[in-house]
Amino acid sequence: MTAPRPEIWPATELAEFLVQLSGVTTVDDVVRTAVGSAAESFDAEVAALVFDGRVVRTIGFPAGDHDQDQVVAACRSDTPVVTVPGLGEVPATVVSLQDPDGWLLVARAEEPLSTVEAGLLAAMGRSLTLALRAAQLVAGERELRQAAEQQATQNKRLADAIAQHAVLEQFLLRAARNLIGAQPSELDRAIRATLGQLGDTLGLDRCVLMTRPPDGDVLSTRHEWARAGLAGFGGDLDAAGIHVASWFRDLSTTQAVVIAAPEEIVDTEERAALQALGIAAAVVVPVFRGSTMFGALALINTQTARDWRHEEVNVLRVLGEVLGSTLDRREALVALGLANEQLRSSNEDLARSNEQLRVLSASKDEFVSMASHELRTPLTSILGFTETLRRHGDVLGEVQRDSFLDAVERHARRLHRLVADLLDVSRIESGKSTGVPSTVRLRDELDALVREDLAIHAPHVTVDVDPDLYVFADPDHVRRIVINLVENASKYGEPPIEVAAHDVDQDTLELIVRDHGPGVPSAFQSELFEKFTQASTGVQREATGTGLGLAIVRGLAHVNGGDIRYEDRDGACFVVTFRRPQAVATP
């Protein structure tokens, strides 16, 4: 068995001291470890470290406000007394430190430190100095690193803020574009889409556009968006228990009401109402239309408090302004649209009446020109024949004189006929030609006509009408209708001219006048029954007439409760409808 040689132990103590110092990095830890380890290494009761006259760390007595007697008592040492600046006279072994200047002190009650131990203490002091410098360097480096980290954190925060700002800006631009660009009819949808985008962008639970009538405090949700799984407020907010009138009072004097957490709301009643609605945090901004507050826009978190960022509140305010002006614009657009519509409609009316006037004017011109021509032609002939008779009557032979007088008579009759037609048209159009309807046996009337009135001008007429057919009409009108149609057929069509009739139903009878000519050109058919209209037939025969015949026929048909239409049936075919007498007793 070999006992350890006594001089060996300092190696272990120094090693322990160094190991402990190497395990710490801060100045405080180095000081604490060095003082504790030095005391333990020497089995000392007291150890202390003094820098610049200040006791920074002690073992065995308190570091602050120490009592000199207490220190000496703690040392309990036979060691010669040394003077340590800042600590006074103490029975201890000390080693002076440099850079920073100081003292490391150890006192052992049992026995004073030996020379070897004093040497060991000096080595510890030197190690402590180095460890302190290292710790200061580490501290400096740590400070630099912390500063760099702070800078990095700040940069990141700044970058985040810029990124968030960009996101908000993008949202705002898009929202403004969508809202301003929306047609009035699409605006509601654009507002809802914008609220949804806002909610998604900011990670919110609800976005609500509330409105109130100009004369009331009752709010209603005009548009709202709620995240998936969350029911909307819907409808009348007051009915839901939210007394938002106070928000309006606040909003009229501030630009935004910001609630970060329910605890912030002082008014307990209002807080309870908001909590009942599931509002944990909110920002509300006014929406103005002109100078009137028309509604409010609210961002809402239902569960969590939210520290609203300045930019978020600003974005909402701008959105509120955009919404207000967009809604204003929509109203103006709607009003303008209505006015435009009215204007367009009255323009169309005007255009229509213009056209009617134009047509009327044209037909009047045409009438005047036609009438003057139709009147002047026979008058000119009459004047020519009568003047010839008066100047040269004495030299003309009797035959020639009779021929001239016949011509005068013919033209006078034509003129008479024309004037009669004009009067008829005028009467019919003014509604004065009402007629006196009676039950007319059609066959009798037609036979008389063929026998008397048509014998000369229309010798090729055949009548194929059942004697049992009756109409309820003015007999004179019936005759005039048939005469006009037959004369018309004689002028423009080819023989034979057929007159037929048949019952259509219990109430109606059709009278048909048909020729075998070329028929009426299709382009002309629509104007067939207008006054003074005559189609060029292309036939080598000059058709003469007043151009009033078919107009008179239609007028008379209407007066008697019937109508007239034209059909192509291998020639011209006019079909006149008449009313049948209601109860005809078969004769």
Added chain:
Amino acid sequence: MRERWVGVGASQATDPHDAGREIAQGALSGPSPKLAVTFFSDDYDAAAIRDGIRSVLPDVELVGCSTAGEIAAAGPGTSGAVLTVFGGPGFDVATACGERADEDTRQAGVDAAASLARLVGEREHRAVIVLSDGLAGDQEEVVRGLYEQLGSAVPLVGGCAGDDLKMVRTTQIHNDRILNNAVVTAALASDAPLGVGVRHGWRPVGDPMLVTSSRGNVVLRLDDRPALDVYLERLGADPSVAADDASIARFALTHPLGVVRRNREEIRFVSGADLEQRSLTCIANVPQGGLTWIMDGDDESVLHATDDACADALAQLDGAAPIGFLAFDCIARREVLGPSVANEVERIATHAGGAPVAGFYTYGEIARTHGSRGFHNQTLVVLAVS
């Protein structure tokens, strides 16, 4: 009336409340009881023990802890409880506790000492009994915290609580509170001397080894060779003992390392090895750059240390007869002694000369009489009260 008295009660009762009541009844051996110190098996419910004690001693200051075995004059025990009561007008007592030692061990030591300072100087002789949670942090830090507050004039004596070697959780009692991760303390001030003895009975053998590489309590290289290889070689051990941690620990129980300090050798129990890294794991720091020895011990040397510790403690009583003994004995010593452990308790009782003896088997011992160091391994710490 006696100025001071010490009473000890012991119980093996199955019911913890019964055990608490029995030890209190057994320990209450005079008027004016001042301080009750209890050590009990981890199998017991601490609150029930406390309630049992309180049923007899409702007002005395109470500290205690769970153990890895209890010591009473009748011999070493497990699954039982002992209680020591200090009483009489010749004692002044105060108790305190520091908590959350697992978070800040030193601060727990500071807290456990703070309210005891008023006792320092009230009477000529004093000691602070420390019962700490050895599983929560570096116990040297606890001693530093205590020393920082109490200074060099107050001896510290005590041990770390145990849990019957389960090494999971230990329990401390401070008055009516049941704690973990705590340091509980009881200051005892007396007109008569108090003696503290501390011995381990291990001797360095052979040449010292230079610790060329270590990290805290892990010794990587000795004499610049793998530490495990050097250790086994020095002891001429069969390499099979290094098969696993448990095997190594069993072998190393009787072959700890020693670190030579200025005037003593400190034991570093080898608790395991890393077979890959060929390193040794000890229960306390082995500084790199220092020297270490293989330590040697046997029944005889361990029991010899018991005699020495008791003699040292008695020597400080200035010739007065002891009225009680408290022993804080390392659980490793009990493992070394095996059946002979009964002899150790007998020897302590003999030194006590009929005065009551109580104590427990610990996870680490605390004894500081001079200098600022005070945490030990594989030692016996004895407090003799006169």
